[in-house]
Amino acid sequence: MNNGNISFKKRLALNVFKEYRKTEISLHELQYLFWECTHRCNLKCIHCGSDCEQNSVIPDMPASDFLQITEKIKTQYNPNDIMIVITGGEPLMRKDIEFCGTELTKQGYSWGIVTNGVMLSKKRINSLINAGLRSITVSLDGLETSHNWIRNKECFGDVIKSISLLVEQNELVFDIVTCINQKNCVELNEIKELLISMGVKRWRLFTISPIGRAKNNPELAITAKQLIDLMEFIKKTRQEKQIETNYECEGFVGEYEMAVRDGYYFCRAGINIASVLLDGSISACPNIDSRFSQGNIYKNNFLDIWNNQFKIMRQRDWMKTGICEHCDVFKWCNGNGMHLRDFVSKNVLCCQYNMLNN
Amino acid sequence: MASCAKYGVLVSTIYMNLKGTVKSKDSSQIIEGIQVELRNSISDPKALTNNNGVFSINSEIIESANTVNLHISDIDGALNGSFQSKDTTLTLSSDEKLAQIKDNIDIKLVKNE
Numbered sequence: 501m502n503n504g505n506i507s508f509k510k511r512l513a514l515n516v517f518k519e520y521r522k523t524e525i526s527l528h529e530l531q532y533l534f535w536e537c538t539h540r541c542n543l544k545c546i547h548c549g550s551d552c553e554q555n556s557v558i559p560d561m562p563a564s565d566f567l568q569i570t571e572k573i574k575t576q577y578n579p580n581d582i583m584i585v586i587t588g589g590e591p592l593m594r595k596d597i598e599f600c601g602t603e604l605t606k607q608g609y610s611w612g613i614v615t616n617g618v619m620l621s622k623k624r625i626n627s628l629i630n631a632g633l634r635s636i637t638v639s640l641d642g643l644e645t646s647h648n649w650i651r652n653k654e655c656f657g658d659v660i661k662s663i664s665l666l667v668e669q670n671e672l673v674f675d676i677v678t679c680i681n682q683k684n685c686v687e688l689n690e691i692k693e694l695l696i697s698m699g700v701k702r703w704r705l706f707t708i709s710p711i712g713r714a715k716n717n718p719e720l721a722i723t724a725k726q727l728i729d730l731m732e733f734i735k736k737t738r739q740e741k742q743i744e745t746n747y748e749c750e751g752f753v754g755e756y757e758m759a760v761r762d763g764y765y766f767c768r769a770g771i772n773i774a775s776v777l778l779d780g781s782i783s784a785c786p787n788i789d790s791r792f793s794q795g796n797i798y799k800n801n802f803l804d805i806w807n808n809q810f811k812i813m814r815q816r817d818w819m820k821t822g823i824c825e826h827c828d829v830f831k832w833c834n835g836n837g838m839h840l841r842d843f844v845s846k847n848v849l850c851c852q853y854n855m856l857n858n
Numbered sequence: 859m860a861s862c863a864k865y866g867v868l869v870s871t872i873y874m875n876l877k878g879t880v881k882s883k884d885s886s887q888i889i890e891g892i893q894v895e896l897r898n899s900i901s902d903p904k905a906l907t908n909n910n911g912v913f914s915i916n917s918e919i920i921e922s923a924n925t926v927n928l929h930i931s932d933i934d935g936a937l938n939g940s941f942q943s944k945d946t947t948l949t950l951s952s953d954e955k956l957a958q959i960k961d962n963i964d965i966k967l968v969k970n971e
Contacts, residue, residue, distance in 0.1 A: 612867030
């Protein structure tokens with residue numbers, strides 16, 4: 501691909517941003533730590549990247565194991581500067597989330613959860629807030645039929661009810677994420693109107709990655725034309741300023757950079773983001789192929805791994821293979837998202853820039 | 859408001875204005891052209907001191923942060939004198955975070971021999 505589709509002004513800005521990215525890579529400060537606390541889930545979504553279900557064979561990680569890691573991280577980092585994101589599975593399947601949250605708060609961390617929203621109630625929200633919850637993200641993947649289709653359960657009503665409860669909260673940072681697929685991409689305007697009418701202030705959209713269960717379901721991946729329509733929709737919605745809308749860090753989108761998100765594309769996996777996965781693996785974002793894991797908390801010192809490993813995520817020249825090999829925009833996209841890298845072939849599984857420009 | 863990962867949550871942020879003066883430790887004279895960089899913010903912004911030795915940085919920081927880290931460096935060489943770089947950590951009080959301003963930051967640099 502050549503970069504001829506990107507304006508001169510944007511190319512200049514991207515070159516400046518490239519220097520900022522270099523600095524961030526050299527500093528590699530931990531800012532965001534995922535904890536995959538369970539694989540249990542009350543749903544069985546058809547796009548789940550972790551293949552989660554109700555009766556996971558892998559037991560939940562004991563809270564004390566994770567809390568020991570966060571305590572050790574404090575020897576190198578100010579916990580105020582790090583956000584802990586509790587994810588799953590469905591984190592609310594665990595009864596000790598409030599305990600973990602309280603302990604993380606005592607240690608000085610901010611923490612948040614990502615949830616499908618089905619198990620939230622006023623009582624549970626209050627107990628999470630009392631445990632120090634600062635940020636919560638709820639998935640809403642379409643209007644009733646398409647949401648229930650992807651979630652594999654009649655749960656749209658429960659999620660809407662939870663969103664209504666969260667809108668009333670002033671103490672939480674709260675947003676909705678929507679995973680765009682073949683079925684819901686025609687509903688974007690209606691979903692937007694629904695969220696605005698409910699008083700939702702922030703909305704993030706992302707496209708399906710061909711990983712986990714999603715790779716075997718052709719109805720999920722959108723076409724190049726649908727991706728362009730999505731970019732135009734987000735751009736227009738941002739201009740309307742009724743709801744803060746962003747395209748998530750799915751990939752580099754060329755001329756749409758800054759028009760569809762607040763910052764330029766930057767995959768921070770392994771640069772500022774780490775995760776402790778359910779089996780103790782130390783990785784970056786939880787949706788990255790587990791074979792890219794860099795260590796394990798049960799065998800290694802987390803900070804040693806964070807400080808001395810992760811080289812494949814900080815130095816990404818090895819990603820110049822397949823369609824990336826001779827691509828002019830590699831210097832800006834740096835190989836797209838780490839979660840889109842195939843472990844075996846080392847090729848990128850999906851290139852949004854390519855889709856938008858072919 | 860910032861988010862930095864797919865399937866992650868938003869990080870609650872606030873805007874802060876940091877204002878202060880850079881002086882020579884030996885003579886207390888103000889120094890022009892010193893770069894002050896805020897390190898633990900969303901975008902690591904920089905500012906130069908003006909001819910009164912004053913800098914001002916506006917930046918988005920994580921709301922829960924109770925400290926900010928400044929890296930101060932003399933980037934103009936011998937012009938305006940030659941000074942050693944310095945890293946300093948400042949504490950943010952809840953009142954300062956509420957007002958979104960921390961001023962009267964006093965930084966003293968040691969002159970190079």
